[in-house]
Each structure stands twice: as structure tokens, then as C-alpha cells.
Amino acid sequence: MGNEQPSPKGVRTIQAVTHLSEILRCVSRATKPIGINEIARSVGLDKSSVSRLVASLEKERLLQRGHEGGVRLGLGLLAITAPLMRDLGLSTRVRPSLEALAKRTGETVNLSVWSGKESVSVVQALGSNAITHYAAPGRTNPLHCSASGKVLLAFASEELIEEVLSSPLQRYTDQTITDPQTLRGELKQIKLEGYAVNTGEFAADVSAVSAAVFDLDGSVVGALTVTVPAYRFDGERQAEILRETLLVARDLSEQFGFHT
Incomplete structure (x- = not known):
């Protein structure tokens, strides 16, 4: 029992948390609002995945849009x-x-x-x-x-x-x-x-x-x-x-x- 492997669903959930954390860290290091393409290059994910994750973080106010169009940390x-x-x-x-x-x-x-x-x-x-x-x-x-x-x-x-x-x-x-x-x-x-x-x-x-x-x-x-x-x-x-x-x-x- 102790050697059971996590389910694929569990693995995906953990990966999602990791990716969200990586995006937040990436944005926190930026000196100005940062674009989706730049985030994707930095964290090693495709643009569509980053867009979905960023949208989720925006919904929770953990990220917000800057006037220049990029995103920054949210309130x-x-x-x-x-x-x-x-x-x-x-x-x-x-x-x-x-x-x-x-x-x-x-x-x-x-x-x-x-x-x-x-x-x-x-x-x-x-x-x-x-x-x-x-x-x-x-x-x-x-x-x-x-x-x-x-x-x-x-x-x-x-x-x-x-x-x-x-x-x-x-x-x-x-x-x-x-x-x-x-x-x-x-x-x-x-x-x-x-x-x-x-x-x-x-x-x-x-x-x-x-x-x-x-x-x-x-x-x-x-x-x-x-x-x-x-x-x-x-x-x-x-x-x-x-x-x-x-x-x-x-x-x-x-x-x-x-x-x-």
C-alpha cells in the first residue's frame, strides 16, 4: 500500500499548482507589467496554457492587468x-x-x-x-x-x-x-x-x-x-x-x- 503511485489526476493537480507558483514568481520578478509570451518563455509552458492559468489568477485577483496590456501582481x-x-x-x-x-x-x-x-x-x-x-x-x-x-x-x-x-x-x-x-x-x-x-x-x-x-x-x-x-x-x-x-x-x- 505504501508504494502506490499517485493517480494521473493527482499528478496534473500538483503540476497545475507548480505552474501557478512559477507564473507568480515570474511576474513578481518583472519590473513592469509582463506579457503572456514572455511569461511562457520564462516558465517553459506554451502560450495557451499560460493564458488559461493567468486568467484563473486574474479571477482570484492574484494577478491584474496593467494599462500597458501586460499583467502584474494583484491586490x-x-x-x-x-x-x-x-x-x-x-x-x-x-x-x-x-x-x-x-x-x-x-x-x-x-x-x-x-x-x-x-x-x-x-x-x-x-x-x-x-x-x-x-x-x-x-x-x-x-x-x-x-x-x-x-x-x-x-x-x-x-x-x-x-x-x-x-x-x-x-x-x-x-x-x-x-x-x-x-x-x-x-x-x-x-x-x-x-x-x-x-x-x-x-x-x-x-x-x-x-x-x-x-x-x-x-x-x-x-x-x-x-x-x-x-x-x-x-x-x-x-x-x-x-x-x-x-x-x-x-x-x-x-x-x-x-x-x-
């Missing part, structure tokens, strides 16, 4: 590695900016990325009045009713937006938007303004402001969010936090190479 990788980033202290690049914002606002500040299905917190800083359980690193938030989720969804492809809007939008509170057309209109406004506000849509006692963070080619790399208990989120406070959040989001975007 889904950040979502998967969020706990590791926390444990190994790999968030040093953005943490000073988040801590400064948390100090000025006194609230909970998070940087979130899109896993392909949800908004995932990858870095957090706490202010003097912060509620510590808000979106700890690795925690997910729904796209349609959280400030970070709405920002990330607003800047997604039309195909992905339609996929979300065509699925049932779960109601969490009386303020949750569950009508696809209403949400579509809000997403257009968010994309135009670069920020989203959540007033009790995911949890009745929680409000938040979130702003888009861009990279060198204008793609959204994350959402910078300040979360506030609803009881201290009046109009004046909302305007103050929005102003501070937009300033830091612009600074982070410049750190990632984005220039208007």
Missing part, C-alpha cells in the same frame, strides 16, 4: 498576506502616515485592499479615542456597505461592478443600500470625488470616511479609512475627518508614485 495577494504583514512588520512604508492621521483625528485608521470579494484591512493605527475592534488587520468588510468597500468597488472594472450588483446585496442595517441602481449611482459619485462615506450602513453604531490611494499608473492600490462611532460623527466632525483623510490619501498616493 488579492495583499489580502491573503495581511496577517503575515502584521506579524512581520512589513507595513513600515505606510504606517507613519496612518499613525499621524490617527493622532490628528483620535480615531481608528485602516488601509484596506480588495481581495476580489471583500475589502480587507492590511494596516491599522489607533488614535487616542479609537475603538480597537474596528477592522483589525486581516478582517474583511463587504463591498456594498462599508466605506472602504465602496471606494474599492467604485474604481473596479465595469465587469466586476456588474458582478457585484447582479448578486443579492445583503442588508445589515436600515441604512444599507440594497438597490443596485441606487448603489450604482453612488459608486459613480465616489469615483468622481475619490472618497466614500458610510453612515451606519454596515453596523448601525459605526460611521466612516474612506479615500482612494493611487499608484504610479493611476490604479487604486487601497482605501484609507477613518472609522468613528456614530454618536460623534455629526456634520462638522465628518467634514473635519474627510479633509484630513483626503490629505493623507494624497500623500500616500504620491509615495506610491502617483501625480495628478
Whole structure:
């Protein structure tokens, strides 16, 4: 029994995992978005096989298309590695900016990325009045009713937006938007303004402001969010936090190479 050979199906499954890993490593070594032909030459597979594997990785947000037409690593990788980033202290690049914002606002500040299905917190800083359980690193938030989720969804492809809007939008509170057309209109406004506000849509006692963070080619790399208990989120406070959040989001975007 101990000498049994794996089935051909098992062998193919293992080979597929190996090929996926090789493609991810190949893309990670590239200094700019890399084409299918170049990936195929590098990993020693035919173009059609690489195209299918890349399409699977794109669907899971582990790869994404660059504006030049090639592929690069996707934000889904950040979502998967969020706990590791926390444990190994790999968030040093953005943490000073988040801590400064948390100090000025006194609230909970998070940087979130899109896993392909949800908004995932990858870095957090706490202010003097912060509620510590808000979106700890690795925690997910729904796209349609959280400030970070709405920002990330607003800047997604039309195909992905339609996929979300065509699925049932779960109601969490009386303020949750569950009508696809209403949400579509809000997403257009968010994309135009670069920020989203959540007033009790995911949890009745929680409000938040979130702003888009861009990279060198204008793609959204994350959402910078300040979360506030609803009881201290009046109009004046909302305007103050929005102003501070937009300033830091612009600074982070410049750190990632984005220039208007």
C-alpha cells in the first residue's frame, strides 16, 4: 500500500499548482507589467496554457492587468498576506502616515485592499479615542456597505461592478443600500470625488470616511479609512475627518508614485 503511485489526476493537480507558483514568481520578478509570451518563455509552458492559468489568477485577483496590456501582481495577494504583514512588520512604508492621521483625528485608521470579494484591512493605527475592534488587520468588510468597500468597488472594472450588483446585496442595517441602481449611482459619485462615506450602513453604531490611494499608473492600490462611532460623527466632525483623510490619501498616493 505504501508504494502506490499517485493517480494521473493527482499528478496534473500538483503540476497545475507548480505552474501557478512559477507564473507568480515570474511576474513578481518583472519590473513592469509582463506579457503572456514572455511569461511562457520564462516558465517553459506554451502560450495557451499560460493564458488559461493567468486568467484563473486574474479571477482570484492574484494577478491584474496593467494599462500597458501586460499583467502584474494583484491586490488579492495583499489580502491573503495581511496577517503575515502584521506579524512581520512589513507595513513600515505606510504606517507613519496612518499613525499621524490617527493622532490628528483620535480615531481608528485602516488601509484596506480588495481581495476580489471583500475589502480587507492590511494596516491599522489607533488614535487616542479609537475603538480597537474596528477592522483589525486581516478582517474583511463587504463591498456594498462599508466605506472602504465602496471606494474599492467604485474604481473596479465595469465587469466586476456588474458582478457585484447582479448578486443579492445583503442588508445589515436600515441604512444599507440594497438597490443596485441606487448603489450604482453612488459608486459613480465616489469615483468622481475619490472618497466614500458610510453612515451606519454596515453596523448601525459605526460611521466612516474612506479615500482612494493611487499608484504610479493611476490604479487604486487601497482605501484609507477613518472609522468613528456614530454618536460623534455629526456634520462638522465628518467634514473635519474627510479633509484630513483626503490629505493623507494624497500623500500616500504620491509615495506610491502617483501625480495628478
